[in-house]
Amino acid sequence: MAAAMMSVRGLSRDFRGFRAVDRVDLDIARDSVHALVGPNGAGKTTLFNLLTGFLTPTAGRVELDGRDITGLPPERIAGLGVARSFQITSLFPQLSAVEQVELALQGHSGRGMAFWRSRRTMRRYREPAMRVLEQVGLEDVAAVPGQELAYGRKRALELALALALHPRVLLLDEPTAGMGLEDIDRTVELIERVRRDRTVVMVEHNMSVVGRLADRVTVLTAGRVLVEGGYDEVRADPRVIDAYLGTGHAAR
Amino acid sequence: MRKSLRFLPLAAGLVVVAVLPRVLYPPVALDIVCWALFAVAVDLLLGYTGLLSFGHAAFWGTSAYTAGLVAEHTGAPFPLAVLAGAAAAAVLAVPVGYLSVRRTGIYFAMVTLAFAQLMYVVANQWRGLTGGENGLQDVPRTLFGTHPFGTDLSDPYYFYYWMLPLALLGFLAAWRIVHSPFGRVLVAIRDNPARARALGYPVHRYKLVAFVLSAALAGLAGGLFAMSHQFVTLDTLHWTTSGQAVVMVVLGGIGTLWGAPVAAAILVRLQDILSLAHFEEVGLLTGGVFVVVVLLFRRGIWGTVAALLRRWRIG
Ligand SMILES: Nc1ncnc2c1ncn2[C@@H]1O[C@H](COP(=O)(O)OP(=O)(O)O)[C@@H](O)[C@H]1O
Ligand SMILES: [Mg+2]
Numbered sequence: 045m046a047a048a049m050m051s052v053r054g055l056s057r058d059f060r061g062f063r064a065v066d067r068v069d070l071d072i073a074r075d076s077v078h079a080l081v082g083p084n085g086a087g088k089t090t091l092f093n094l095l096t097g098f099l100t101p102t103a104g105r106v107e108l109d110g111r112d113i114t115g116l117p118p119e120r121i122a123g124l125g126v127a128r129s130f131q132i133t134s135l136f137p138q139l140s141a142v143e144q145v146e147l148a149l150q151g152h153s154g155r156g157m158a159f160w161r162s163r164r165t166m167r168r169y170r171e172p173a174m175r176v177l178e179q180v181g182l183e184d185v186a187a188v189p190g191q192e193l194a195y196g197r198k199r200a201l202e203l204a205l206a207l208a209l210h211p212r213v214l215l216l217d218e219p220t221a222g223m224g225l226e227d228i229d230r231t232v233e234l235i236e237r238v239r240r241d242r243t244v245v246m247v248e249h250n251m252s253v254v255g256r257l258a259d260r261v262t263v264l265t266a267g268r269v270l271v272e273g274g275y276d277e278v279r280a281d282p283r284v285i286d287a288y289l290g291t292g293h294a295a296r
Numbered sequence: 297m298r299k300s301l302r303f304l305p306l307a308a309g310l311v312v313v314a315v316l317p318r319v320l321y322p323p324v325a326l327d328i329v330c331w332a333l334f335a336v337a338v339d340l341l342l343g344y345t346g347l348l349s350f351g352h353a354a355f356w357g358t359s360a361y362t363a364g365l366v367a368e369h370t371g372a373p374f375p376l377a378v379l380a381g382a383a384a385a386a387v388l389a390v391p392v393g394y395l396s397v398r399r400t401g402i403y404f405a406m407v408t409l410a411f412a413q414l415m416y417v418v419a420n421q422w423r424g425l426t427g428g429e430n431g432l433q434d435v436p437r438t439l440f441g442t443h444p445f446g447t448d449l450s451d452p453y454y455f456y457y458w459m460l461p462l463a464l465l466g467f468l469a470a471w472r473i474v475h476s477p478f479g480r481v482l483v484a485i486r487d488n489p490a491r492a493r494a495l496g497y498p499v500h501r502y503k504l505v506a507f508v509l510s511a512a513l514a515g516l517a518g519g520l521f522a523m524s525h526q527f528v529t530l531d532t533l534h535w536t537t538s539g540q541a542v543v544m545v546v547l548g549g550i551g552t553l554w555g556a557p558v559a560a561a562i563l564v565r566l567q568d569i570l571s572l573a574h575f576e577e578v579g580l581l582t583g584g585v586f587v588v589v590v591l592l593f594r595r596g597i598w599g600t601v602a603a604l605l606r607r608w609r610i611g
Contacts, residue, residue, distance in 0.1 A: 096494065098490065098493075098494075117493070117498070118490075118493040118494055119493045119494075119496050119497055119498045119499070122493070122494055122495060122496040123496050127494070128494055130490075130491070130494075134488055134490060134491045134494075135488065135491065136483075136484050136487050136488050136491065137487055137488075138483065138487060139480075139483070139484065143480070147480065147481065147484055147495060148495045150477065150481075151495040151496035151497060152496040155477055156477050156478060156480075156481040156497060156502070157477075157478055157502075157505065158476060158477050158478055159472070159473045159476045159477075159478035159479070159505070159509065160472060160476065161476050161477060162472075162475065162476065163475050163476055163477055163479065163480055165477060166477050166480065205491070205494075205495065206494075209495065209496065
């Protein structure tokens with residue numbers, strides 16, 4: 045088996061004695077789409093925070109392409125090619141959509157430190173930023189401040205900011221949450237397009253989205269890996285049905 | 297029309313600083329310029345980085361003492377003494393900033409206050425250097441001698457025009473920083489530090505650079521203040537000095553850059569009028585004005601005026 049793009053061993057995280065992520069082992073195959081599913085509070089977002097350096101693990105280890113990245117700060121992990129989106133939309137309220145993407149494109153160049161230059165030098169990112177906006181269908185609201193965008197547009201920009209980093213690994217935390225059917229279709233098509241030569245890990249509650257995109261599915265409950273496998277395999281697993289519908293349903 | 301309006305505040309500001317010592321008592325004009333630059337330095341942190349420093353007197357005061365000592369002991373021309381002060385402030389800001397930018401909100405304010413108090417105690421104890429409670433007296437003020445181009449440098453009126461370029465350089469630097477790629481990142485960090493980190497920006501490093509730049513500008517202002525008065529007292533390191541600069545920023549409008557100088561002019565002039573009237577409770581009155589403005593005009597003087605202008609232009 046080819047070495048995993050990301051792998052996790054014995055990863056745990058406690059919050060004041062409460063174990064939100066519990067000895068998780070996980071291998072994310074290179075260039076695959078890997079879905080993380082599980083009920084609310086299962087620890088999916090916490091796991092994302094551990095993978096991206098926003099939280100430090102209580103125990104365990106995270107590797108990116110064979111390199112130990114445990115305990116690195118988020119900006120370093122981002123610099124190594126791991127981009128994430130946030131479950132709760134996390135934008136810059138005062139900056140326009142295109143300015144936010146410019147900021148993302150500038151991220152690892154070091155040019156952000158130039159306090160002696162005119163902000164007009166950021167114009168070099170205008171054209172590539174517009175191309176990213178076109179990818180997610182936001183070109184018509186490029187000049188609108190983040191706080192004035194409609195909900196669906198905000199979710200699209202959330203995705204655009206992660207895509208702008210041209211990451212090797214893209215971590216998406218509920219990218220379709222709260223979207224209408226049309227926007228969901230659009231997002232699925234977008235992920236289909238951007239997954240080429242890229243590894244995608246996504247938390248997703250919508251099972252049809254998981255079915256359309258995921259090569260592999262890991263089910264998390266109470267911080268632990270319950271089942272891992274292909275979509276059909278996982279869907280048919282009685283333990284999964286149990287976890288989702290409560291004890292007793294699987295037997296019916 | 298729009299474009300010309302953008303330069304209106306700049307033109308108005310330049311006219312005001314050009315005539316200030318003609319319409320006001322020149323020492324008051326000097327104080328206004330120094331405090332305005334100090335307040336702008338604090339706004340750079342509070343308004344554009346989201347960090348409330350309650351210890352900027354450390355940089356204003358350290359620079360004032362450094363500039364005063366350099367002028368006294370080396371006889372350097374005053375701009376060099378002032379720049380030496382600003383450099384000392386920037387150097388001091390590196391460890392202070394390193395230890396404080398990891399904190400946010402009230403904790404950041406407390407750490408910066410603690411450092412400023414430490415500097416106050418050190419200056420008070422180190423009498424041999426600072427003169428303790430007496431401060432530094434009779435700081436010399438020279439530039440190619442005492443009468444450059446036939447102007448009397450000991451006259452505050454002439455000194456005002458000699459120090460103005462240095463002060464304007466400070467304002468220009470603040471304006472440039474705010475309108476640079478760095479300024480854009482600062483605002484992003486202020487509004488959403490987590491996302492900024494996710495985009496690859498080392499947030500603490502950016503905050504540290506902002507802190508040092510702000511301290512350097514506060515130092516520039518403090519050095520000019522020392523040269524304006526030709527003496528340096530412990531007051532320059534007192535916590536009420538930090539507080540006064542914060543009050544000016546809030547009063548003028550946080551994150552507006554223009555508001556702080558306007559508030560500085562109003563407060564310095566007000567304090568001058570009150571002290572002439574032998575009104576002792578100056579702090580009480582400025583405190584009162586502060587409370588009223590914070591309650592009635594949450595965006596400060598500049599923010600409120602700008603909003604009115606915008607409405608008037610649209611309407
Ligand atoms: N910062 C935190 N402090 C304390 N508890 C937390 C924190 N973050 C998450 N938790 C807890 O950890 C558990 C897992 O949360 P989360 O990872 O957000 O779940 P999911 O994303 O799967 O819905 C929940 O019980 C949540 O309350
Ligand atoms: Mg979650």
